[in-house]
Amino acid sequence: MSQDSPRELLAQITLSDDDERPSKSQLKREMHALQALGEAIIAMTPGERARFPLSDDMLAAVEETARIRSHEGRRRHMQYVGKLMRRENLEAIQAVFDEVEHEARRRDLAFHRLEAWRDRLIEEGDAAVEAFVADHPDVDRQTLRQLIRNAQREREKGKPPASARKLFKLIRDTAGL
The missing domain is CATH 1.10.60.30 (PSPTO4464-like domains)
Structure with a gap:
C-alpha cells in the first residue's frame, strides 16, 4: 500500500454525480484508497479510533484484524475492510481526520x-x-x-x-x- 495521508486517500475517492460510469481503473483506484484508509484507521490506537463515526460492522472488522496472523488472510481481510469502507460516512471521517x-x-x-x-x-x-x-x-x-x-x-x-x-x-x- 502507498503511504498517502488520509486526506490524499479521501481525495482519490470521487463520488461523481454525472451519468457517466467511472472507468475500471478509477474503480480500482478508489477501492485501493478505501482499503488504505481502512488500514490507516486500523493502525490507530483504540482511543483515536473511538473518535471516528464507524459502523458496528466496521468496528468488528477492525477488532478482527488483530487476530489474523497469516499474510494471505490479512490481505483478504483488508479487502473486506475496503468493501466496508464504501458504506461509511466519508465526509464525517474526513472531518475527524482534519x-x-x-x-x-x-x-x-x-x-x-x-x-x-x-x-x-x-x-x-x-x-x-x-x-x-x-x-x-x-x-x-x-x-x-x-x-x-x-x-x-x-x-x-x-x-x-x-x-x-x-x-x-x-x-x-x-x-x-
Whole structure:
C-alpha cells in the first residue's frame, strides 16, 4: 500500500454525480484508497479510533484484524475492510481526520516553541531565564539555572545532551504540555 495521508486517500475517492460510469481503473483506484484508509484507521490506537463515526460492522472488522496472523488472510481481510469502507460516512471521517491533523499541528508548534525556549535558555543564560520566569513564574529557578549550566557544559565538552533533555522536560512540565 502507498503511504498517502488520509486526506490524499479521501481525495482519490470521487463520488461523481454525472451519468457517466467511472472507468475500471478509477474503480480500482478508489477501492485501493478505501482499503488504505481502512488500514490507516486500523493502525490507530483504540482511543483515536473511538473518535471516528464507524459502523458496528466496521468496528468488528477492525477488532478482527488483530487476530489474523497469516499474510494471505490479512490481505483478504483488508479487502473486506475496503468493501466496508464504501458504506461509511466519508465526509464525517474526513472531518475527524482534519481535526486530528489540526491537533497534531498545534502540538508540534507548541513543542517547537518549547525547543526554542530550551535553545534560547542554553545560549543566552540569565537574560533568557528572566524572560522565561516572567512568562512562567511558578518554575523552580534554582533547578532551571542548574540545568542550563549543566547543558552549557555538556555542549562545550561535546557530551550527550542529558541535561538539555531534562531542561526540556522541565520547560514542558512548567508550560503544562
